[in-house]
Amino acid sequence: MTYDLLQKYMTKRNLIIASALIIIIVLVIIFAGNSNNAKIEEVATAKYGVLTSFVEETGVVKTQVGAAVNVGTRASGTLLELPSKVGDYVKKGDLLALIDDRDLQANLESAKATLNRLKTELEMIDRTYPLQIKQMQARINATKSTYDYALKNYEREKVLLSKDFTTQDSVDRAKRESDVSFADYEMSKAELERLRAEFKERRAASLASIKAQEEQIKAVEIAISFTKIYAPISGYVAQVIKQEGETVVAQLNAENLITLMDPSKLEVQLLVDETDITEVHEGSIVRYYVGALPNRWFESKIKAIWPQPISTGNIVYYVAIVTVPSEDAAIVKPNMTVHARIITGVKPNALVIPIEALKFVDGKTVVYKVVKNKLEKVEVKTGLKGDKEIEILEGIQEGDQVAVKFEFLDS
DSSP states (O other), rough: OHHHHHHHHHHHHHHHHHHHHHHHHHHHHHHHGGGGGGEEEEEEEEEEEHHHEEEEEEEEEEOOTTTEEEEEEEEEEEEEEOOTTTTEEEEOEEEEEEEEOOHHHHHHHHHHHHHHHHHHHHHHHHHHHHHHHHHHHHHHHHHHHHHHHHHHHHHHHHHHTTTHHHSSSHHHHHHHHHHHHHHHHHHHHHHHHHHHHHHHHHHHHHHHHHHHHHHHHHHHHHHHTTTTEEEESSSSEEEOHHHHHHHEEEOOOEEEEEEEOOOOOOEEEEEEETTTTOOOTTTTEEEEEEEEEEEEEEEEEEEEEEESOETTTTTEEEEEEEEEEEETTSSSSOEEEOOOOOEEEEHEEEEEEEEGOOEEETTTEEEEEETTTTTEEEEEEEEEESEEEEEEESOOOOOOOOEOOOOOOOO
């Protein structure tokens, strides 16, 4: 073989060897990077972090008890004014309705006139009886003096008779005068007591009549106050039942005129599945959004959990009440559908991996750990579950890499 032929032969042989080596290297790289016949697309590292667990429930926005108020009337008559219409905003204390009160005003004037007459009678009693009592006291003093003189005269006549200085007629006459003056004196005292008792009795009766009349006036004034109906709360007029010119009749129950609603007093009623209720408590933090604003999250707390469950189909729910803050009530509306997450736990130092990395093989929870570009199936024990991450309690350690997205290739 000549030198030129040998040189050509060696060059061709080297090219074949080099090509074979390249093919071998490529195969080694391919099989080294895709061990177990798997194509790895995404890898995550196990790390410690804050993990928040929650349960997802649905519900609806409702008005709180007392947020909607039916405003009625306790007065009967014709509606003269009904200035508000549906949709109007009224402030607490604004006039909502005015009822004709002319009959009541007439009754009030009559009652006041009667009161004035009764007060005049009391003034007359207070003026005349003390004067009569004073006069009677003067008469008693006079009759007492007369009696004292007559008694002394009688005693003197008896002494004179014992000395034969007077006659029996004079003694008898003195006795009669003494008896008459004594009777007059006793009668005057009795009359004074009668006047005093009568004064006390008539004055008490007059005062009682005045008090009763004053109470009657107050009752009429209260009835008149019912003819002017004011807003008990601030809010929007949700319903108007009566119209101006109609006659309303107040019976045992106040007749409803207008319904007011305070839009700031809202709450969310969440339906909590019976399987989740043990993890939910009063005070639990709730993050939610309404169907009309899927990208706007609101936050509040559970205020109460109704003890009585409700059933829908074969599912049992418990109603959790979530207060809507006033600033959020300006955005959400009654009867909006709510999608909520109730926070059930927060762990500040949890070993977490993406939920997508979990797999279920032969009834076991596993992950595929990436070791030197190879996949190793590892059984794990999980803890709290968050939105996108889950806690790993056993099986892997911090820093371990797990396959999130991969695909096994055919052999």
